[in-house]
Amino acid sequence: MADVAVEIRDRVGLGWRPELAAATLGHLDTVDVVEVIADDWFGASARRLRALRTLASQVPVVLHGVSLGLASSQSVALSRLEAMARVADAARPEFWSEHLAFVRAGGYEIGHLAAPPRSADTVEGTAANVDHAHRVVGAAPLLENIATLVEPPGRHHSEAEWVAAALEASATGLLLDLHNLHANATNFGFDPLAFLEHIPAARLRAIHLAGGRWITPPDGRPRVLDDHLHDVPEPVFALLEEVAARAPRSLTVILERDGRYPPFPVLQQQMDAARRALAAGRKRRADREAAA
Amino acid sequence: MSARLEVFLARLYVEAAAREAYRADPDRETTRAGLDAAERAALAAIDAADLDLAAQGFAAKRSHKRRHRWLERVRRYARRLWGRAAAGTSGSRSSIRPRAS
Numbered sequence: 001m002a003d004v005a006v007e008i009r010d011r012v013g014l015g016w017r018p019e020l021a022a023a024t025l026g027h028l029d030t031v032d033v034v035e036v037i038a039d040d041w042f043g044a045s046a047r048r049l050r051a052l053r054t055l056a057s058q059v060p061v062v063l064h065g066v067s068l069g070l071a072s073s074q075s076v077a078l079s080r081l082e083a084m085a086r087v088a089d090a091a092r093p094e095f096w097s098e099h100l101a102f103v104r105a106g107g108y109e110i111g112h113l114a115a116p117p118r119s120a121d122t123v124e125g126t127a128a129n130v131d132h133a134h135r136v137v138g139a140a141p142l143l144e145n146i147a148t149l150v151e152p153p154g155r156h157h158s159e160a161e162w163v164a165a166a167l168e169a170s171a172t173g174l175l176l177d178l179h180n181l182h183a184n185a186t187n188f189g190f191d192p193l194a195f196l197e198h199i200p201a202a203r204l205r206a207i208h209l210a211g212g213r214w215i216t217p218p219d220g221r222p223r224v225l226d227d228h229l230h231d232v233p234e235p236v237f238a239l240l241e242e243v244a245a246r247a248p249r250s251l252t253v254i255l256e257r258d259g260r261y262p263p264f265p266v267l268q269q270q271m272d273a274a275r276r277a278l279a280a281g282r283k284r285r286a287d288r289e290a291a292a
Numbered sequence: 293m294s295a296r297l298e299v300f301l302a303r304l305y306v307e308a309a310a311r312e313a314y315r316a317d318p319d320r321e322t323t324r325a326g327l328d329a330a331e332r333a334a335l336a337a338i339d340a341a342d343l344d345l346a347a348q349g350f351a352a353k354r355s356h357k358r359r360h361r362w363l364e365r366v367r368r369y370a371r372r373l374w375g376r377a378a379a380g381t382s383g384s385r386s387s388i389r390p391r392a393s
Binding site: 073112117148 | 295297299303307331334338339341343345349350351354357
């Protein structure tokens with residue numbers, strides 16, 4: 001059988017935020033895609049969902065969940081998946097995604113994305129939850145690596161090993177958050193390129209870019225905090241180039257910003273920097289293939 | 293590692309008292325939670341300073357979400373008021389109620 005060349009068409013877009021909505025809609029010539037936080041629309045009226053459908057008619061939309069807690073040995077409640085399905089039905093996204101995190105257990109609401117124990121149980125639980133989500137929502141989510149300030153139980157497995165196992169068991173793709181990777185690698189002292197080596201390149205489907213800041217807690221050991229309130233740092237763009245040099249499929253790259261919004265041209269500059277990093281990585285990949 | 297470990301971990305993330313009790317007597321707390329030897333060893337490897345830092349971060353997120361939900365209720369109420377006024381059907385203010393979230 002002849003090889004079929006796959007055309008690479010990477011896209012760069014922005015997280016949809018009410019504070020940025022007007023500027024985003026005014027610059028759709030430079031925003032290839034927007035990522036909508038699905039949870040903001042759980043319980044939305046039919047009228048609000050029509051607004052979401054209108055948005056999706058103007059620009060490609062992808063959906064992002066933040067509270068399902070798929071990476072758990074416990075099942076995700078059907079009602080939460082049905083809420084996601086309702087939003088997906090309105091937005092008709094090109095794909096949807098959720099985090100490799102647990103957010104609640106035994107009645108305790110953690111309130112944010114927590115790293116689950118790195119165990120066979122949580123790998124199996126993730127796969128079962130992804131399968132359930134697939135059946136209810138109609139498509140399997142991409143799974144996103146999270147930033148964590150504490151290494152969870154099971155640290156004899158590296159984060160990369162556990163993420164790769166969860167992706168394999170769930171038979172789905174990775175939304176690779178490069179600032180989360182940068183922060184974890186800095187805080188726990190591992191090589192982010194070694195992380196990339198562990199992840200099958202064919203699973204790389206989407207990318208998050210964000211920023212953070214250094215904090216110095218009482219123990220005096222500085223950490224990188226992933227806060228989405230600052231510009232994307234240079235090491236994250238360097239990682240994006242590395243990913244583009246490896247990924248065999250088109251990538252959807254989303255710039256996430258959750259506050260301290262700069263003037264829109266600053267966000268456009270970061271999207272442009274992402275495009276340059278993608279182009280540099282794709283050139284390296286093409287050169288490597290040509291030389292092979 | 294079992295679902296019991298996730299519950300124990302979630303409790304450590306959420307409750308300062310649970311963290312203090314665990315530090316004071318890890319064997320008593322993990323036995324009470326029904327954790328096995330491997331789970332106890334995995335928990336013991338957690339860096340105490342990192343755990344506190346993560347717990348503080350989660351508490352800040354919960355607080356932020358509470359504020360956000362409250363602000364969202366106010367915004368919805370304002371939008372409904374504005375919408376009715378703009379349509380000339382504002383009627384009695386007492387008939388407008390913020391939507392329960």
